[in-house]
Amino acid sequence: MKYITEYRDAELVKKTISQIQATVTRPWTLMEICGGQTHSIIRHGLDQLLPSEVELVHGPGCPVCVTPLELIDKALAIASQPDVIFTSYGDMLRVPGSHGDLFSVRAEGGDVRVVYSPLDALKIARENPEKEVVFFAIGFETTAPANVMSVLQAQRLGLENYSILVSHVCVPPAIRAILGSPLNRVEGFLAAGHVCTVMGYWEYLPLASEYQIPITVTGFEPLDIAQGILATLEMLENGQVAVKNAYKRLVTQQGNQSAQKIIAQVFEECDRKWRGIGTIPHSGWRLRPEFAQFNAEEKFNVQDIQAEESPLCIAGEILQGLKKPRQCSAFGVECTPEHPLGATMVSDEGACAAYYNYRLGD
Amino acid sequence: MTNIQTPICPMPLAHNEKIVLGHGSGGKMMTDLITKTFQPPLANPALDAGNDAGVVQPPPHTKLAISTDAHVVFPLFFPGGDIGRLAICGTVNDVAMMGAIPHYLTASFILEEGLPISTLVKVVDSMQAAAEEAQVQVIAGDTKVVERGKADGLYISTSGVGTVMSGHTVGGECAQPGDVVIVSGTIGDHGIAVLEARGDLGFKTELRSDVAPLNHLVREMLGVSDCVHVLRDPTRGGVASALNEIARQSGVCVTLNESAIPVHPSVAAACEILGFDPLYIANEGKLVAIVGREDAAKILDVMRQTRYGEEAAIIGEVTESPAGRLLMKTALGTTRVVDVLAGELLPRIC
Numbered sequence: 125m126k127y128i129t130e131y132r133d134a135e136l137v138k139k140t141i142s143q144i145q146a147t148v149t150r151p152w153t154l155m156e157i158c159g160g161q162t163h164s165i166i167r168h169g170l171d172q173l174l175p176s177e178v179e180l181v182h183g184p185g186c187p188v189c190v191t192p193l194e195l196i197d198k199a200l201a202i203a204s205q206p207d208v209i210f211t212s213y214g215d216m217l218r219v220p221g222s223h224g225d226l227f228s229v230r231a232e233g234g235d236v237r238v239v240y241s242p243l244d245a246l247k248i249a250r251e252n253p254e255k256e257v258v259f260f261a262i263g264f265e266t267t268a269p270a271n272v273m274s275v276l277q278a279q280r281l282g283l284e285n286y287s288i289l290v291s292h293v294c295v296p297p298a299i300r301a302i303l304g305s306p307l308n309r310v311e312g313f314l315a316a317g318h319v320c321t322v323m324g325y326w327e328y329l330p331l332a333s334e335y336q337i338p339i340t341v342t343g344f345e346p347l348d349i350a351q352g353i354l355a356t357l358e359m360l361e362n363g364q365v366a367v368k369n370a371y372k373r374l375v376t377q378q379g380n381q382s383a384q385k386i387i388a389q390v391f392e393e394c395d396r397k398w399r400g401i402g403t404i405p406h407s408g409w410r411l412r413p414e415f416a417q418f419n420a421e422e423k424f425n426v427q428d429i430q431a432e433e434s435p436l437c438i439a440g441e442i443l444q445g446l447k448k449p450r451q452c453s454a455f456g457v458e459c460t461p462e463h464p465l466g467a468t469m470v471s472d473e474g475a476c477a478a479y480y481n482y483r484l485g486d
Numbered sequence: 487m488t489n490i491q492t493p494i495c496p497m498p499l500a501h502n503e504k505i506v507l508g509h510g511s512g513g514k515m516m517t518d519l520i521t522k523t524f525q526p527p528l529a530n531p532a533l534d535a536g537n538d539a540g541v542v543q544p545p546p547h548t549k550l551a552i553s554t555d556a557h558v559v560f561p562l563f564f565p566g567g568d569i570g571r572l573a574i575c576g577t578v579n580d581v582a583m584m585g586a587i588p589h590y591l592t593a594s595f596i597l598e599e600g601l602p603i604s605t606l607v608k609v610v611d612s613m614q615a616a617a618e619e620a621q622v623q624v625i626a627g628d629t630k631v632v633e634r635g636k637a638d639g640l641y642i643s644t645s646g647v648g649t650v651m652s653g654h655t656v657g658g659e660c661a662q663p664g665d666v667v668i669v670s671g672t673i674g675d676h677g678i679a680v681l682e683a684r685g686d687l688g689f690k691t692e693l694r695s696d697v698a699p700l701n702h703l704v705r706e707m708l709g710v711s712d713c714v715h716v717l718r719d720p721t722r723g724g725v726a727s728a729l730n731e732i733a734r735q736s737g738v739c740v741t742l743n744e745s746a747i748p749v750h751p752s753v754a755a756a757c758e759i760l761g762f763d764p765l766y767i768a769n770e771g772k773l774v775a776i777v778g779r780e781d782a783a784k785i786l787d788v789m790r791q792t793r794y795g796e797e798a799a800i801i802g803e804v805t806e807s808p809a810g811r812l813l814m815k816t817a818l819g820t821t822r823v824v825d826v827l828a829g830e831l832l833p834r835i836c
Contacts, residue, residue: 125755134817169820214832461828472834482822
């Protein structure tokens with residue numbers, strides 16, 4: 125498969141790993157931002173090939189994982205209402221809220237549907253004018269263009285029965301929060317290739333120089349990740365601080381400017397709560413007031429729903445790279461993919477689920 | 487005297503275009519449906535006798551393998567198959583996986599009011615073709631009709647009886663350290679073909695479901711070797727779930743070799759897009775076999791000469807520990823666990 129097979133080529137990966145071995149002279153801690161990267165590292169066993177000096181900690185870049193509990197509760201409240209068709213990406217259906225998940229809403233008669241794109245949700249809205257159709261618009265910068273596009277199309281079509289429940293989060297403020305923490309151990313970042321495909325990496329240049337930390341834009345296949353690690357280690361070993369691009373086949377410094385333009389047209393910056401981490405200032409997007417009619421929180425009056433996390437779950441520390449899944453007393457005991465206590469065990473991209481699904485007990 | 491005309495009751499409509507509740511009433515309409523739609527294509531002496539049960543004579547001194555399976559699929563027709571072919575092959579394969587030759591099936595139909603009878607005719611014709619290919623007979627059946635909205639067109643439940651081939655002990659508990667794992671062809675074709683047939687993926691492939699009867703393939707395999715230890719058709723949950731079950735049943739470790747697993751390029755591409763792993767996608771015309779290493783080449787050779795085993799491949803091996811686990815040797819030479827799915831297979835967000 126073009127653009128996949130080449131980047132899974134065992135010989136090329138091993139060659140890059142040897143270069144990493146030849147480069148490293150002391151221990152370094154790197155964080156891969158994106159859950160897709162975590163998934164790929166564990167699935168392909170890339171971490172098993174790295175020299176012991178290189179520690180990878182898993183970042184907060186799983187949109188399913190960081191969507192705050194109260195947003196899930198709001199989704200459950202909206203989806204339970206009669207005459208609502210609640211649409212979502214598949215892996216949000218299993219995320220536990222305070223009481224149940226979207227699957228349980230469906231079992232109790234709610235109309236909850238998996239869609240592959242918000243534009244599919246829009247189609248459902250056009251086909252069901254007597255119903256309110258809501259799309260669960262979660263994600264990082266990656267999913268934002270499609271989500272805002274659905275709003276712009278709904279506006280153009282004059283659709284009054286379509287709205288989105290927004291829980292958008294952005295990577296740079298999260299990096300800032302991690303680096304600003306007194307407990308931070310991260311010395312270099314692998315930035316998320318898909319996020320940078322949309323946003324470019326111009327936002328990361330001031331971050332790198334302010335915190336004196338090397339950042340490499342990194343893809344998702346084993347060779348991409350190995351090359352991202354190598355580029356970051358080379359900078360660390362040489363005392364260099366810069367932003368490098370190891371995902372040139374998709375990412376430019378400026379990114380996709382048409383996408384950035386429509387995001388800015390529909391969304392505005394806001395403080396956003398991250399599940400397990402807490403509120404990070406200026407870390408999210410919400411609908412601008414002129415698009416209020418598409419805001420499901422207002423339409424269904426669920427703004428006031430609050431929620432408390434399970435006290436056992438340490439997802440917050442895991443998402444900040446402070447702990448590994450196996451350091452959690454609930455891991456694999458009270459908390460499994462069948463009965464997740466926190467979102468990092470739910471999504472395939474969550475660090476806990478990746479450890480649970482792919483690794484034998486250490 | 488008033489001349490009373492002979493009262494004429496209106497004749498009930500024949501309803502020969504769509505299923506109505508009367509088709510399940512036990513009366514004339516049901517008899518018509520059975521004699522016109524079900525019996526002609528599926529005809530055999532036991533069925534034609536029209537009794538409450540089909541009566542057959544089992545061969546002497548044989549063990550019977552008996553299985554049952556309910557079939558629910560949307561859409562009813564998909565590239566490469568339909569619910570009728572699925573209903574025959576599913577049960578034929580379950581019986582065959584015990585090292586048995588399936589002979590007789592029964593079929594129960596739950597029909598939704600409003601189902602076009604032409605659809606039912608197509609499904610029954612397809613069942614007949616599959617039964618003929620598998621050389622089995624449908625010897626008893628039942629029909630119920632439910633109100634509109636209470637079923638998805640039609641559901642078919644089939645049961646099957648076969649005779650275990652003498653000299654063979656095949657079962658999920660029989661895998662032994664040293665054995666090798668064979669798959670009969672590309673994995674995940676059925677699941678992705680059906681998903682695509684639902685029409686909401688937004689992309690198209692050339693993919694066809696692999697739904698097929700595997701009993702002839704099994705007979706060929708058992709004909710050349712006494713060392714076929716386990717056979718299983720990896721339907722829902724895919725190869726990963728089937729091999730996890732076997733590893734647990736036999737108390738052994740199964741290790742797959744990622745590079746050796748045959749995957750159709752369209753399945754691989756669809757899985758990449760949706761965030762699925764082909765190892766968890768359903769198959770309806772594939773089997774995994776765990777066989778003694780000494781006969782593996784011979785078995786593989788005979789498989790590749792049959793219609794449904796042309797792309798058979800050795801994909802792994804059995805070791806002692808860690809017992810009950812399925813592992814994967816990745817293309818990079820690293821090892822990871824392949825666990826069972828927690829629940830429904832869900833497409834990933836990004």
